[in-house]
Amino acid sequence: MDWDRAYANADFIPDGAGYPARWVAAATAFRATANARLDLPYGTGARHGYDLFLPEGTPRGLIVFIHGGYWLAFGREIWSHLAAGPLAHGWAVAMPSYTLAPQGRIAQMTAEIAAAVTAAAAQVAGPIVITGHSAGGHLSARMACADVALPADVAARITRIVPISPLADLETLALTGMNADLHLDAAEIAAESPARLTRRPGTDVLVWVGGQERPTFLWQARMLSEAWDCPWNVAPGRHHFDVIAPLTEAGSDLTMALVR
Template sequence: MPITDWDDAYANAAHIPGAERFLADWPARTAALRDLHPPEVLRYGPGARQMIDLFRPETAVQGLTVVVHGGYWMRFSPDEFGFLAGGPLARGQAVAALRYTLATEARIAEITREIAAAIRVAAAAVPGPIHLTGHSAGGHLVTRMVCEGVLEDAVAARIGHVLSVSGVHDLRPLLRTGMNATLRLDAAEAAAESPALLLPRPGVRVTCAVGADERPEFRRQTDLLANVWWGLGAETRAVHLPGLHHFDVIDGLAAPDGALTRLLLDQSRS
């Protein structure tokens, strides 16, 4: 049946028992990681949130992993999602957890430009291949980075793999939601910022992962990008992870042998 309640289609917490527990746990997990691995702070612009938390591994650096948090472009920061650095960090990756201006102050097109600027700064600080991953809105932002015309060739050529976790790849449905009062999307910007409606860079490798127990709309958005970009010549695949929902699927990035860590790094083109 067609979706008629678009607010419900994108409501995650209302459909996850004990959702508050996950939200409360993330800052503590991040604080514990920071105690063990205090990050270096890099700036990529003058804005209050235009900063990068850069975690460096104790072993030789094998490359750079960029992590972009979710929260519908309106909430959260690396203060909550920094624990996702744990898996790649243990695998020898330097991990850049990005802060960006939230949609209460910036339009999504502006956030896209901020993420690109942050990746340029992180790439200059860390040599080797680059891996991009993001959750939910962050999944949108990392796939946006490998659309044509976003990053310059010198940086884009270093990107070995992109992992979008529960990403939103077509923004047009958000025009029908109450959250758009904050996002301020119009039809033109929604189309211009939707990776599924844009051309991928030649040779890009993208995995779209989603919890098999997530809302149907997130599963649809996952399959959509993998399908469309495959038809445009990109190397893509969609992975539905059994028994996981929107809030616990990201645990697979926090451990070196986690499902998402393996998807991100083991499938990379170095």
């Protein structure tokens, strides 16, 4: 099995290389008009910041979106437009960055996201829904795991977690060239693979994946669904780069899965 090919999303998406530039343009335009508090700190590190987008009036609750990039690339700034759908329903949306590999290990990123969720929760009252895409899907799923150190009052407010195209078991990632920077070993694979861990009691989870994604991502999503005995949704016609696009739409199935 060629695991590098299995995880090579852009190679199997028409104009896959052009997506990041379009994301940057859409996010920049959105931030120019949004009601936002940018660059809020949740720690002391260079990437320990988050952006908070606010709806009109008092927020109904908080949605946290965690970006992807195989824990190696991107930051919160190029996903701002994905807050549009939840904002239209009166939800605040927090988007954190986190330390990327090789400067950080995945276990460190998990702890950072827990800190970011805690900081954002202090800014917005009400229920919390956590979502994320790809590597961010992994990190959002980690927030549903019983071992993650969230304050009890914050954990109690988490009503739903929706991992999008998540990496649920990290073993095969260690067999790719990416592991030169990720440095995954057997201990971290066991400790950081959500499909091998216990879900926090009472945490509602819905796994989301695109129907046209690479087989490996369909397998990862299904594996998490089976491990946690939770539903999964296969979005027809969506590939790895456009599966998150419906978050810009107030009435999309994905947006409604977060704000229901």
